[in-house]
Amino acid sequence: MRIPTLETKSLLLRPLSVDDAQNAYDRWTSDPDVSRYMMYCTHQSIEETNEWLKYVDINSDVAYDFAVCVKDEDNYLCGSCGVYYIEEDQVFEVGYNIAKDHWRKGYGTEIMQALVKFLINDLHQTAIKGRYEIHNEVSGHVMKKCGFEYVYDEDDYKFDGVTKHECHVLRYNVKGQKKQFELYNGVSFDPVAYGTYKAEPGSVTKALKAGYRYFDTASFYKNEEMVGSELKASGIPREELFIASKIWPDEFGYKETFEAFERSISKLQTDHLDLYLIHWPIAEGDKQWRSRVVDTWNAMSELYKAGKIRAIGVSNFLPHHMKVILDNCEIKPMVDQLELHIGYMQQYAVDFCRANDIHVQAWSPLGRGRLKEDPVITKMANKYLVSPEKLMLRFLNQNDISILPKSNDLARMSDNLDIFGFTIDDYDMSFLLSLPQLGYSGEHPDI
Ligand SMILES: NC(=O)c1ccc[n+]([C@@H]2O[C@H](COP(=O)([O-])OP(=O)(O)OC[C@H]3O[C@@H](n4cnc5c(N)ncnc54)[C@H](OP(=O)(O)O)[C@@H]3O)[C@@H](O)[C@H]2O)c1
Structure with a gap:
């Protein structure tokens, strides 16, 4: 499926492209608070980010990556988000990353709601996985606010494949129809x-x-x-x-x-x-x-x-x-x-x-x-x-x-x-x- 552009109140979520690498590299690596949690932020050079953008297979049926752009700021790229199929769990996972100067504006919630809607309406999913690093309470709060529920804990690794972080795993509960x-x-x-x-x-x-x-x-x-x-x-x-x-x-x-x-x-x-x-x-x-x-x-x-x-x-x-x-x-x-x-x-x-x-x-x-x-x-x-x-x-x-x-x-x-x-x-x-x-x-x- 061709990746669509999703629109929220304040944001445009458009397909992420390799041309976004420089912006992404500058913003993600400059943010030590985010890099504590995000695996992408361990990139040491623009080449690594370029490699990553190729590696994530931007427009495939297993990974849908979006650039997060602010409508009021000439579509300034302030982060990325996406949904990724996790083969092992046979379920799509959602994730997002926003540069620090754009925190506390409710963008996380807007992004998560748009991705959940995309998964349910366009990809016809009934279960959605979300994960946040256990100390990243803001992410946890956003996910719960969007209807995710805690299921279990698991370890994850940053992009370097070595640094471990402990995550809470949550599930979005698609309300199904109960049949009498x-x-x-x-x-x-x-x-x-x-x-x-x-x-x-x-x-x-x-x-x-x-x-x-x-x-x-x-x-x-x-x-x-x-x-x-x-x-x-x-x-x-x-x-x-x-x-x-x-x-x-x-x-x-x-x-x-x-x-x-x-x-x-x-x-x-x-x-x-x-x-x-x-x-x-x-x-x-x-x-x-x-x-x-x-x-x-x-x-x-x-x-x-x-x-x-x-x-x-x-x-x-x-x-x-x-x-x-x-x-x-x-x-x-x-x-x-x-x-x-x-x-x-x-x-x-x-x-x-x-x-x-x-x-x-x-x-x-x-x-x-x-x-x-x-x-x-x-x-x-x-x-x-x-x-x-x-x-x-x-x-x-x-x-x-x-x-x-x-x-x-x-x-x-x-x-x-x-x-x-x-x-x-x-x-x-x-x-x-x-x-x-x-x-x-x-x-x-x-x-
Ligand atoms: N016709 C018969 O001969 C017959 C025989 C037995 C039972 N029944 C009927 O079937 C009903 C259910 O059977 P049952 O009471 O034997 O057993 P059950 O419903 O299979 O299990 C009840 C046990 O599971 C726990 N539990 C319930 N929901 C849970 C959850 N979401 N997560 C974790 N633990 C949970 C309960 O603890 P907590 O209370 O602490 O949550 C309780 O210890 C009975 O109440 C009765 O109406 C009929």
Whole structure:
């Protein structure tokens, strides 16, 4: 692609040319403050700058270099900027350099905003890398102001290839579109729910603040009162919320299911549920589980038909459990909530659900912290410039699986919602899907 000229409020960013060498050399080398951080400023002669300008391959599809010119000063060249493809990370990096006499005029922010726009609109990038030397707080401030977020630290070398400097690496988060999921009965819902198991008091309030509207609870969690009272106290209209609860095997039975449902909605301070699930197919050692599941499901179906529940489903049902309902009951489950995360994808159960038009949902999508340090996940997360947690959640989302991450921390809650700004490519999706078993909880409905 031919390098365009970009215009900002005060600047023209035009293609950098070899003719700019003398100006660039004079300005960059004369600035000891910049040269502390910038690799180009270690040039010892005009020849070196000339070489550099040739070396950066000014107009290619891997490096787009711009001269930064001030519109009000007859297009005076006051710096350079560019975007460069980093083969190793498979991502474009942005950078800029302004001569000291033009600092503190907001040019850094204008440049970064223009480059980000260029990368998104013209080069169609979804992830952008930025880096600043850890002591160069001004650069860090500019990047954060432009929407970059800190990801990790790495060492970099100046142009001499020897002088090392420590950098903070940041990522620009291209806000992607989150797609709602839809069940076979037409009920739609957010792809990311707030999982409430072991959530501390106050967490639901924080989750609402972070933007969650779908809450997953269960009678087994013994927190329906807490969830209900925090949702009520928020004043958010009931129709904007999606509330899911679950019935535990010790509540199974036709009559007992109506009672369990009433207990749950009363604690949750609501007159209906958006989703009600059979939490677990079998109470330990129960030889009668099949008839008890059928009785329970038939009662849930009645509540569904009466409009007390908008969708009904199951959890931890493997195909042989699901067949009990499919073979004996009128209504097919709409959801199966299973332990699913990188390293434990239960593909046989997922495929079975898909073949029956049953939506698949992931519990413990982060492996409840067991996958945190995994080097394969960390390495790939670095490639996409995201945290391992975002990679884990996005992976499930791209597999059309809704997710229920739990956190007690507002910043982490927000992070877990913000997973749509990058796309894992097909090769990496296939690689992650085929990893050997990792982080399994050990919880199996038949064992
Ligand atoms: N149907 C079932 O049988 C079943 C079983 C288990 C769970 N569930 C549902 O699934 C939900 C989630 O599962 P889960 O709670 O087992 O595990 P999870 O969501 O996979 O992991 C939760 C753990 O990850 C941490 N965490 C969350 N976000 C993070 C982030 N961005 N960065 C770093 N750490 C982060 C949390 O710590 P902090 O809180 O300190 O952030 C917590 O320790 C449950 O709450 C529940 O609603 C259903």
